[in-house]
Amino acid sequence: MTASGRAQAHQAHRADQAQRVLRLGRRSFEPGQLLVMAIVNRTPDSFFNAGETWDESAAMERVHQAIADGADIVDIGGVPAAPGQIVDVSEEIRRTAGFVAAVRSAYPDVVISSDTWRHEVAAEVCAAGADLINDSWGGWDAELPAVVAAAGAGLVCAHVGRQRPRTRPHRVSYPDVMADVLEQTRRLAARAVTAGVDESAIVIDPAHDFGKNTWHSLEVTRRLAEMVATGWPVLVSLSRKDFVGETLDLPLQDRLAGTLCASSIAAWLGARIFRAHDVVQTRQTLDMAASIKGERPPARTVRALA
């Protein structure tokens, strides 16, 4: 290794040291641990596997399978990101709160995340046992952080540019998309701290496809290390998204390889939580990436060692 290579490696090591331990619910996670957040939609109309877990028993079966497959977090959502049938507060609570309670009762230790932007919903799901509020819509509801803080839960602070909830980006442009991501996510994280959310339970998310075209999502992936350098744990939500589909010109069902490639690169650059539909494949990808990074020993090595 050259002197400058050593210096870089040393710097990278120091950057890792700056990463915090993440505490969610009853669990705590070291910086080197890569976490799979399994998507469980309580919706009839989400973009992938639409309606597959609309039925409560199917959703619980999905949770059982995801945890068996290595998910660390389950992310339960009652409202699709895309525009469509209106889901009001009471309907969102009806779809998610009881189910969160059922998952909590089945799995006392698993981290339960709730995908919602509404403070009224957050209050209900936290009371039912949720540990983390995944606010995919970038802090739209200003009352959310205080509710999350009062519940002792964690908060995902996402970048959505200037989008309102459940709207599509249209002709969005940025002089520097990563600068915008950093500004917005840092501001939301600071707002959460001010509201009293535990600093060890705050996560930032560039929010691929949200308020972004495909070029923007590729850029934030390429420059993800800049988010990691903030010290906040970084979550990425890449699974089957349009930026993968447009990059490879592939429909939803064929986007797994592209998703896993993006996941590998995000892992290499320091992301820690990976929101995913395909738990087994994502778990394998992250384990492999962690071993290449030198943060996870390989499972069994005998080749040329006997």
Next chain:
Amino acid sequence: MIIAAALCPAPPLLLPGLTGAADVLPELRAACADAVRELVAAGPDLVAVVGPAETTAAWDPAARTALALYAPGLLGAGFDDAALLPVSLGVGSWLLDQGGFAGARQLRSVAGSESVGACAQVGKEIAGLPGRVALLVLADGSACRGLKAPGYFDERSAGFDAEVERALRTGDLDALLAIDPSLASELMAAGRPAWQVLAGALGGQVVASEIRYCDDPFGVAYLVASIRV
């Protein structure tokens, strides 16, 4: 004096390289190229380019839209230009560049908040410019034309866009002045002020026209037309 006009949509995807390796909507590009070719062939002393933007302003004719706003990482996309055009004018400039037009240009943006009368007045000013003036109008229809549209589905969009198409097809440009700005805004029809500049520039005259493209492949109504004075 206005000697000819052309109407094209202004999605960023018409800018060079933004759709990646794929040639997206070749028929739309061809229709725009044909409309601009006809406009330039009329032999103008000046092409006035008008498009919607956040502000009403005149822009440096040498400026271009920075591709890096939409496509960071695109090879060659940078911020070298001294001034950065709003995308509608950037698309218009690019179409003129592609059409090989090397003559004088005047670029004007009109804000989405401008009244009907203010838009028409901009049109009258352009019509009053000395010499033979060709008008290139960049304008998009509703962005709410289906479940996958940027603004989701709004059942009013079909009738709204059909009326714009009818006005242009029949040469009844005054009808464009009747478009309600607040309805246009609700339907995300960004082209409303630019249509009304066109009407202000040519309203009252009998014009012949040719609709070269009229479709909504991504949920946004795109219309390409040549207008012969």
